[in-house]
Amino acid sequence: MFINHDYIGELLENNKTTSKDEIKTILQKAKNFQGLTHEEIAKLLYIEDGELLKELYSVAGSIKNKIYGKRVVMFAPLYISNYCVNNCRYCGYQRCNEFPRRRLDKEQIQEEVKLLEKMGHKRIALEVGEDPVNCPIDYVFEAIDTIYETENVNGNIRRINVNIAATTVENYKSLKDRNIGTYILFQETYHEDIYKEMHPKCLKGDYNYHLTAFDRAMEAGIDDVGGGVLFGLADYKFEILALMLHNDHLEKEYGVGFHTISVPRLKKAEGMSLDQFPNIVTDDEFKKIVAIIRLAVPFTGIILSTRESVDMRNEVIDYGVSQVSAGSCTGVGGYKESDAKKDVGQFITSDERTPLQVVKDLIKDGYIPSYCTACYRSGRTGDRFMQLAKSGNIENVCNPNALMTLMEFICDYGDEDLAITGKKTIYDEANKIEREDMKQLTLKNLEKIENGERDLFL
Numbered sequence: 271m272f273i274n275h276d277y278i279g280e281l282l283e284n285n286k287t288t289s290k291d292e293i294k295t296i297l298q299k300a301k302n303f304q305g306l307t308h309e310e311i312a313k314l315l316y317i318e319d320g321e322l323l324k325e326l327y328s329v330a331g332s333i334k335n336k337i338y339g340k341r342v343v344m345f346a347p348l349y350i351s352n353y354c355v356n357n358c359r360y361c362g363y364q365r366c367n368e369f370p371r372r373r374l375d376k377e378q379i380q381e382e383v384k385l386l387e388k389m390g391h392k393r394i395a396l397e398v399g400e401d402p403v404n405c406p407i408d409y410v411f412e413a414i415d416t417i418y419e420t421e422n423v424n425g426n427i428r429r430i431n432v433n434i435a436a437t438t439v440e441n442y443k444s445l446k447d448r449n450i451g452t453y454i455l456f457q458e459t460y461h462e463d464i465y466k467e468m469h470p471k472c473l474k475g476d477y478n479y480h481l482t483a484f485d486r487a488m489e490a491g492i493d494d495v496g497g498g499v500l501f502g503l504a505d506y507k508f509e510i511l512a513l514m515l516h517n518d519h520l521e522k523e524y525g526v527g528f529h530t531i532s533v534p535r536l537k538k539a540e541g542m543s544l545d546q547f548p549n550i551v552t553d554d555e556f557k558k559i560v561a562i563i564r565l566a567v568p569f570t571g572i573i574l575s576t577r578e579s580v581d582m583r584n585e586v587i588d589y590g591v592s593q594v595s596a597g598s599c600t601g602v603g604g605y606k607e608s609d610a611k612k613d614v615g616q617f618i619t620s621d622e623r624t625p626l627q628v629v630k631d632l633i634k635d636g637y638i639p640s641y642c643t644a645c646y647r648s649g650r651t652g653d654r655f656m657q658l659a660k661s662g663n664i665e666n667v668c669n670p671n672a673l674m675t676l677m678e679f680i681c682d683y684g685d686e687d688l689a690i691t692g693k694k695t696i697y698d699e700a701n702k703i704e705r706e707d708m709k710q711l712t713l714k715n716l717e718k719i720e721n722g723e724r725d726l727f728l
């Protein structure tokens with residue numbers, strides 16, 4: 271298997287002490303987007319010195335700036351079923367938790383979609399618990415069709431990323447046929463013993479089946495896959511190295527690694543308490559995790575959720591996060607129900623700001639919130655996307671698309687205050703576009719959007 275526990279153990283054992291000079295040399299190398307070797311990652315994981323940490327964050331920030339510019343992509347999760355046959359010790363949906371389970375019918379899904387759209391979302395992550403009887407795969411397929419088809423006041427949801435349990439090649443083919451964006455699956459933990467301990471006597475407990483899910487997805491033709499670790503289950507140093515081995519495996523076998531990596535951190539949930547978990551990740555460790563991933567895989571998106579507080583989100587956006595969720599509910603039907611607080615969410619969230627507030631705050635901090643969904647709609651997926659990203663050419667489309675979708679957001683969901691600050695940012699940035707043809711095209715499209723046209727993208 272491609273996750274070799276002994277190899278990771280040796281890496282961690284043999285790289286505990288590294289001189290300051292050597293760390294600085296590694297950081298300098300990483301600055302040129304060359305990624306990191308396994309040994310180098312292990313060495314960086316042991317940094318404790320304040321000055322070196324600052325340097326690590328600064329290099330992560332400069333990589334992020336160079337590759338992603340000021341863009342931060344926005345999305346929201348949509349939970350449609352909390353039936354679950356699994357026993358995940360950390361999850362509010364674990365089967366021993368007793369609460370009224372539900373799954374949304376077509377009309378209820380449409381209502382949720384309309385509410386998400388009303389907040390300005392164009393990209394969602396579809397989430398369900400695993401239950402072959404109460405939430406069969408055909409239900410998920412139909413839900414995807416419903417979401418894409420739901421007519422909203424200001425246009426439809428344009429990209430559905432899907433986070434469902436590991437499944438078969440055949441089912442992945444059907445997901446692919448439904449034009450999903452990224453197939454997302456968190457490994458939870460790469461540590462086999464801890465994995466088994468965390469998922470006792472349940473479908474999800476098959477470590478190898480879960481670990482090879484992306485192989486089956488790739489075989490089925492899904493070439494954008496999103497990995498992740500639930501930080502807090504096992505030693506984070508082990509997890510980062512394992513995550514990188516997984517990425518290497520995908521690159522070697524299928525020519526492209528993770529499209530995105532998510533960095534969920536364990537939160538309090540129904541039926542568990544955090545003190546049962548000895549590997550909880552501190553805030554300082556979390557920052558280091560984000561920065562090291564940014565150095566190791568410069569072209570892979572990093573996704574941050576509302577599990578993190580406003581302050582933490584603001585800080586790690588600087589160190590490499592490229593996508594954030596906003597206005598999230600982790601309960602089924604949570605966007606609709608005013609009594610959502612009675613619903614059992616999968617875990618608690620820490621950033622309660624509305625998407626409008628998040629957009630305003632990002633702009634105030636010098637970022638460009640982006641609702642762009644153009645890449646996969648234009649066939650820029652898998653290694654095609656990575657080639658463009660690595661050559662730097664992706665910038666020519668990402669930047670204009672971010673500005674155009676932000677303009678849409680301002681026109682359709684903004685208030686007076688955002689109209690002033692947001693439009694100024696947009697036109698300042700558009701005028702900085704280096705290629706004259708792209709600049710003119712962007713300016714023309716921005717004008718069209720202000721005059722009512724929608725969904726313009728490159």
Ligand code: SAM
Nearest residue numbers: 360361397399400434435456500536537539617
């Ligand atoms: N059922 C799918 C599966 O098995 O992968 C989707 C999982 S769930 C809807 C999405 C993710 O939430 C999980 O993969 C897990 O990492 C995360 N999660 C579960 N409990 C959590 C908690 N207490 N704190 C933070 N994240 C949690």
